[in-house]
Amino acid sequence: MANFELPDVMKAQFLDAFNTPYILRSVPLPALSSPHDILIRVDAASYCHTDAVLAAGQMPPYPLSYPHVGCHEFAGTVVALPSDSPSLYRLGSRVGVPGRSFHPCGTCFECSSGPSVQDPDADPPGYSVYCQYSQNNGISTPGGFRQYAVVDSRQVAPIPDAMSAVDTATLMCAGVTIYAALKRCGLKPGQRVGIVGCGGGLGHLGLLFAVHMGLKVVGIDNADAPLRLARSTTSEARIVDARIEEAADVVAELGEADGKSDKGDMGIDAVIILPESQKAFDYGVKLLRNHGKCVVVSFPERGFQLSARDVVFRDxxxxxxxxxxxxxxxxxxxxxxxxxxxxxxxxxxxxRLNDLVDEYHKAQGGKLVIDMTLRDEVETAL
Known part of the structure; x- marks a missing residue:
C-alpha cells in the first residue's frame, strides 16, 4: 500500500443512540478492504436533512448499529490506496464523496444494466447507485464526520481546481440530488419549473442550477429566513411566499405573462417537491399546467396523498x-x-458538530458544513 505519513488515530463524531448528541472520540484509522477502496483525509463534511432524520430514528432500519458516524456528503484528499488499485486517482487527488453507492454487488439487475434509452445517465455495467446490496456512506456504513474515511473509488468525483472542499461537500448530496431532479423534469430552455422548498439547502442550489439551464424559475417557500435566502440567491427567479399567495393566483399571473387564456395551458411545466409536507405537495401540483410533471424528492414517513382527478383529468x-x-x-x-x-x-x-445541529434546527436555510481546517479550544484540548 502506498500512502502518506498517517497518524495511528483520528477524531470522529459518533451517535451512540437516537436523539442524543454527537460524541467526539479518538479511534484508529479505517482499513482498506477492497481494490476499489481509497483512504481520504476528510477536508469538509456537509450536514443534510437525512442526517437529522436518521439521528431522530425516523429512517428505519438505519443506522444498522451504534455507535455510528454520520454524513453522506463530504470531500477530501486521497492519502492511501491499494497497490493493485484500478482507480485513476492518485495520492493527493481531491475528490467529492456522495453517500451512494459503497461496495455495490456488481452483478444484480441494476449493476449490470448500464446506460439505456430509458436511462442514458446510468453508469457503465458493474456499478449502480441503485444497487440494493450496496452500502451507503453515513447511513448504513460510517460517513464523513471524521478525519479520515475509506470510500469506494467508483463513487467519487474529481474536484475542479477552482472549487473548495467546503463548496464541493455541499454538492455531494444536495447538489447532485437537485441537479438530477431538474434533469428528470425533462424540460427545454425557456420552459418553466417550480421548486417547492426553494430556500433550503437543495432548493437554493436548484434555483441557481435551473437559471443557468435556461429555465424560467418559480421558487416557493413559506418561512421568512428561507424566502430571504431564495431572494438573495438569484434575481432571475419568481419567488412565491405560499403563506400569502394562492397557487391559483400565481397560475393566473403566469398565464397573463405568457399571453394564455386557456386555464389548462397556464402554469408551470414541471415542479420539484422538496419539503415533507402534504400542503407543499398540493401547492406544487396546483401550479402545474395540464400534462405537467411532478418530481418528488422528499420521502415523508406517511407518504403523500395524490388526487386521482389530477392524474386522470389533467394528465x-x-x-x-x-x-x-x-x-x-x-x-x-x-x-x-x-x-x-x-x-x-x-x-x-x-x-462543534452539535452546535451545527442546533443551528440546523433553527431552519435558516442554506448549508451547514464541518470544515476540517477550523480548530477551536475544545478540539485543541482533546
Missing amino acids: ISVIGSLVGSNKVLREMLEFADKHNVRASVKTFPLS
Missing part, C-alpha cells in the same frame, strides 16, 4: 428522483464549476 405525472449516477455527479460538478454555482454556507469545526 399530471408523478415520478421520484433519488440521487444522480456517478456520471451525473461529475456532470453536475463541471456545470457548477462553469457557472459558479455555490451554496450559501456556514462552517464549524469538527468539535
Whole structure:
C-alpha cells in the first residue's frame, strides 16, 4: 500500500443512540478492504436533512448499529490506496464523496444494466447507485464526520481546481440530488419549473442550477429566513411566499405573462417537491399546467396523498428522483464549476458538530458544513 505519513488515530463524531448528541472520540484509522477502496483525509463534511432524520430514528432500519458516524456528503484528499488499485486517482487527488453507492454487488439487475434509452445517465455495467446490496456512506456504513474515511473509488468525483472542499461537500448530496431532479423534469430552455422548498439547502442550489439551464424559475417557500435566502440567491427567479399567495393566483399571473387564456395551458411545466409536507405537495401540483410533471424528492414517513382527478383529468405525472449516477455527479460538478454555482454556507469545526445541529434546527436555510481546517479550544484540548 502506498500512502502518506498517517497518524495511528483520528477524531470522529459518533451517535451512540437516537436523539442524543454527537460524541467526539479518538479511534484508529479505517482499513482498506477492497481494490476499489481509497483512504481520504476528510477536508469538509456537509450536514443534510437525512442526517437529522436518521439521528431522530425516523429512517428505519438505519443506522444498522451504534455507535455510528454520520454524513453522506463530504470531500477530501486521497492519502492511501491499494497497490493493485484500478482507480485513476492518485495520492493527493481531491475528490467529492456522495453517500451512494459503497461496495455495490456488481452483478444484480441494476449493476449490470448500464446506460439505456430509458436511462442514458446510468453508469457503465458493474456499478449502480441503485444497487440494493450496496452500502451507503453515513447511513448504513460510517460517513464523513471524521478525519479520515475509506470510500469506494467508483463513487467519487474529481474536484475542479477552482472549487473548495467546503463548496464541493455541499454538492455531494444536495447538489447532485437537485441537479438530477431538474434533469428528470425533462424540460427545454425557456420552459418553466417550480421548486417547492426553494430556500433550503437543495432548493437554493436548484434555483441557481435551473437559471443557468435556461429555465424560467418559480421558487416557493413559506418561512421568512428561507424566502430571504431564495431572494438573495438569484434575481432571475419568481419567488412565491405560499403563506400569502394562492397557487391559483400565481397560475393566473403566469398565464397573463405568457399571453394564455386557456386555464389548462397556464402554469408551470414541471415542479420539484422538496419539503415533507402534504400542503407543499398540493401547492406544487396546483401550479402545474395540464400534462405537467411532478418530481418528488422528499420521502415523508406517511407518504403523500395524490388526487386521482389530477392524474386522470389533467394528465399530471408523478415520478421520484433519488440521487444522480456517478456520471451525473461529475456532470453536475463541471456545470457548477462553469457557472459558479455555490451554496450559501456556514462552517464549524469538527468539535462543534452539535452546535451545527442546533443551528440546523433553527431552519435558516442554506448549508451547514464541518470544515476540517477550523480548530477551536475544545478540539485543541482533546
